[in-house]
Amino acid sequence: MRIAVISRVFSRSGGGAESYSVALVQQLSSRHEIHVFAQESNQPVAGVTYHRVFCLSRKPRWINQVLFAIATWMQTRSGFDVVHSHENTWHGQIQTIHVRPLRHNLFFARSGMRRFVQWVKVALSPRLVTYMLLEGARFKASPARKVVATSESLRRECEQAYPDSQGDVSVITPGTHCPQHLPTRLQARQQLRLPRAGRLVLFVANDYARKGLDALLQAMKHLPADIRLVVVGNPKSAPKYRQKVDQMGLGGRIHFLGSLDDLSLAYCAADCLAHPTLEDSYAMVVLEAMAHGLPVVVSGPEHCGISQQLTQGSEALLLPDPRDAQRLAQLIGSVLGDTDLAANLRSHGLKFAERHSWERAALQYEQLYLQAASRH
Numbered sequence: 001m002r003i004a005v006i007s008r009v010f011s012r013s014g015g016g017a018e019s020y021s022v023a024l025v026q027q028l029s030s031r032h033e034i035h036v037f038a039q040e041s042n043q044p045v046a047g048v049t050y051h052r053v054f055c056l057s058r059k060p061r062w063i064n065q066v067l068f069a070i071a072t073w074m075q076t077r078s079g080f081d082v083v084h085s086h087e088n089t090w091h092g093q094i095q096t097i098h099v100r101p102l103r104h105n106l107f108f109a110r111s112g113m114r115r116f117v118q119w120v121k122v123a124l125s126p127r128l129v130t131y132m133l134l135e136g137a138r139f140k141a142s143p144a145r146k147v148v149a150t151s152e153s154l155r156r157e158c159e160q161a162y163p164d165s166q167g168d169v170s171v172i173t174p175g176t177h178c179p180q181h182l183p184t185r186l187q188a189r190q191q192l193r194l195p196r197a198g199r200l201v202l203f204v205a206n207d208y209a210r211k212g213l214d215a216l217l218q219a220m221k222h223l224p225a226d227i228r229l230v231v232v233g234n235p236k237s238a239p240k241y242r243q244k245v246d247q248m249g250l251g252g253r254i255h256f257l258g259s260l261d262d263l264s265l266a267y268c269a270a271d272c273l274a275h276p277t278l279e280d281s282y283a284m285v286v287l288e289a290m291a292h293g294l295p296v297v298v299s300g301p302e303h304c305g306i307s308q309q310l311t312q313g314s315e316a317l318l319l320p321d322p323r324d325a326q327r328l329a330q331l332i333g334s335v336l337g338d339t340d341l342a343a344n345l346r347s348h349g350l351k352f353a354e355r356h357s358w359e360r361a362a363l364q365y366e367q368l369y370l371q372a373a374s375r376h
Contacts, residue, residue, distance in 0.1 A: 001369060002033045004076040006085040006092060008053075008068055010041035013234075013259040015206045016284045017098035020150065020174050021086045027175075027362040035080070037072045039064075042261070051075060062127040069134060081373045084365075090137030093372035094365070096148045096172075097138070097158055099281055102131050104161035139165050144375040146368045148172050151305030154281040172365060173306075174284045175358030176291040178350065179264060188268035194255060198226040199336050202270035202294070204263060204285045205277075206234035208241060212276030212299070217241075218325030219274075220250055223333060228253045229274075232266050235259065267292035272335045272342070276322040280304045287356060290315065290349035295342045297331045313341075314348045 007021040025034050026045045034048045039055040053071045058064055069089040076083045076091065085092030106118050106128075122128045139147060139162040147169045149155040159166045189196055201220075205211030213231065220229055229250075231241070235258040245254045260266060263285075267273075273289040275298040282305040286298050296316040301308040303322050312318045317331045335342050 001081040001373065004080040004083045005034060005036045006072045006087050006089060007036065008039050008087050010036050010038035012044055013261050017086060019284055023358050024362060024365065027358045037075060039068060062130045066130055082369045088131065088134040088138065090134065093144050094146050094148065094368055095138045097154060098150055100154065100157050101161040102135055104157045108160050144372050146170060146372055150174060151282040153305045153308060170368065172361050173356065174282055174287060175356050175361040176287045176353050177358060178291045178354055182268050185269060188265045192257060192265055192269055194230060194269055195228060198228055200270045201227060201229045201332055202266055202273045203229060204232045208237045210278050212278055212322050213241060215276050215323050215325045215328055216274055217244065217248060217250065219329035219332060220253060221248060222326060222329035227336060228255060230255045230257060230266065230270060232257045232260055263288060264292065267294050270294060272297060272332065274332055275299065276319055276328050277304050278322050282306050287353055291353035293346045293350055295335045295345035296349060297335060315352045316345065316349065
């Protein structure tokens with residue numbers, strides 16, 4: 001099939017949604033003709049045709065989103081069997097939803113005057129009006145359109161925001177690859193220029209605040225001095241957090257590595273992953289860490305989509321309240337101080353990851369592609 005993929009930032013370092021798009025294209029490119037339409041890309045998948053989409057200015061983001069939607073609509077109106085969008089666009093037979101709908105954030109569980117106030121807020125904001133219109137277009141019922149959520153919890157939120165979509169939203173969770181040949185912990189630390197000795201906790205996120213770095217830094221104050229924290233992700237917020245680290249007296253124990261296109265070295269260098277996210281529709285980083293045999297401490301099901309599939313003490317240690325720094329420190333201390341517990345988490349986590357391959361996800365998408373193309 002000739003498939004157009006719409007993803008504004010097509011790069012593994014862009015974030016979870018971007019990594020999802022890249023990994024899926026990588027899996028499909030061996031048996032389909034894939035064309036990627038993006039404003040930013042380091043062209044991470046060989047054998048794919050890349051189309052650079054016009055970008056007047058990244059800010060304001062809502063205007064750029066409209067211009068991106070118009071440009072990709074014009075470029076993909078014909079010549080493709082399927083158009084697969086990972087963005088807020090009105091076109092695309094396949095619409096993959098990666099984050100909680102704006103309509104859910106604004107209106108769910110609100111009624112009466114509170115709901116009216118929210119509508120007034122939307123009406124007075126060109127930005128919110130634009131996002132609402134684009135989002136509504138993604139969920140508009142059509143025989144040729146398939147909407148996909150990346151987790152079961154996100155599917156429920158989509159159906160709560162758009163009741164007419166009930167029963168029509170598919171769930172295709174992220175996949176992963178379990179690597180066979182990995183560097184040793186010492187080799188990985190040497191390549192990343194991290195301390196050879198001591199225990200390392202890994203934190204991976206582009207949005208440091210939303211993914212729980214504040215609570216994790218507080219937890220570090222309760223942990224022994226030989227335990228260090230490695231922060232990987234968009235370095236935009238790093239200066240603010242470096243200042244915070246110094247104020248907390250944690251200087252020398254926190255290492256900021258910035259963005260990495262390949263996280264394998266970081267997983268191999270660490271002793272455990274901490275992901276105390278406040279909100280995550282799935283959390284691919286947790287699945288990838290498990291695939292590398294890394295024990296995981298992660299927020300519970302109310303805050304993180306993947307945790308709905310995990311059993312406490314088996315595949316991971318679950319944190320009920322991601323803001324509870326003391327409890328977070330206890331869980332991290334348990335993993336790093338109990339070799340039997342760590343081995344158990346590694347074993348069960350690896351088995352969980354092996355059941356969630358990108359090939360499985362690609363086959364599910366191919367079924368949707370065929371259904372959409374037959375009605376196109």
